[in-house]
Amino acid sequence: MAVQPSINAPAAFLLLLVLASAGLVESLSVVGRVRLKLGFGKALREDAVARYFEGVTTKNRELIASCFPAEGASIRDVCGLSQDEKTATRDQLADRCMEFVAAHPDCVVHFNYPPTALGGKGNRWVFAHWYETGTWSGESLGITPQNTPLSVEGQTRFLVNDDLKIERIVVTRTFSDWEKMA
Numbered sequence: 001m002a003v004q005p006s007i008n009a010p011a012a013f014l015l016l017l018v019l020a021s022a023g024l025v026e027s028l029s030v031v032g033r034v035r036l037k038l039g040f041g042k043a044l045r046e047d048a049v050a051r052y053f054e055g056v057t058t059k060n061r062e063l064i065a066s067c068f069p070a071e072g073a074s075i076r077d078v079c080g081l082s083q084d085e086k087t088a089t090r091d092q093l094a095d096r097c098m099e100f101v102a103a104h105p106d107c108v109v110h111f112n113y114p115p116t117a118l119g120g121k122g123n124r125w126v127f128a129h130w131y132e133t134g135t136w137s138g139e140s141l142g143i144t145p146q147n148t149p150l151s152v153e154g155q156t157r158f159l160v161n162d163d164l165k166i167e168r169i170v171v172t173r174t175f176s177d178w179e180k181m182a
Contacts, residue, residue: 041124042117045160049115049126052158052166055094056132057109059101065094069165078172103140103178104150107132115158126158136178148177 048067055063068090075093076085088096101107113129131153137145154173161167 107134
């Protein structure tokens with residue numbers, strides 16, 4: 001009977017990391033997938049959500065769009081007029097963010113609690129309690145700016161898939177003066 005060699009999870013991860021850095025593994029996404037399967041996905045999922053907020057703060061449409069799968073994501077705005085869950089393409093999600101930051105060009109995202117992966121094996125949810133500061137000083141959607149301070153906050157849960165893309169958003173939040181008119 002042949003003896004099968006065994007390798008522990010940390011050693012397997014280190015081996016893949018060395019192979020990836022040497023160019024022997026096609027992409028680090030392979031390493032990321034292995035990390036997720038080995039239970040080391042918490043930080044990767046948090047980073048995926050942090051990239052989304054970075055895109056909002058830096059007004060980077062492409063970064064925002066890259067945070068979602070090609071087929072888009074579902075969003076439920078608990079405080080919106082309709083609390084129904086809706087599906088939007090990644091371009092629609094990025095465009096809506098860009099409309100918001102066009103109205104609030106100095107918008108900056110801050111955190112009461114930064115993106116934090118929830119516990120439990122297999123849990124793919126990331127929570128963030130955020131607030132945004134700035135001024136409604138830009139025109140967006142044809143609405144004239146009122147130069148009022150931006151003071152919105154919310155708590156959002158993001159479901160991050162194993163490709164590290166946000167596939168579902170559930171948000172509870174306040175609205176800016178611009179959003180109330182849009």
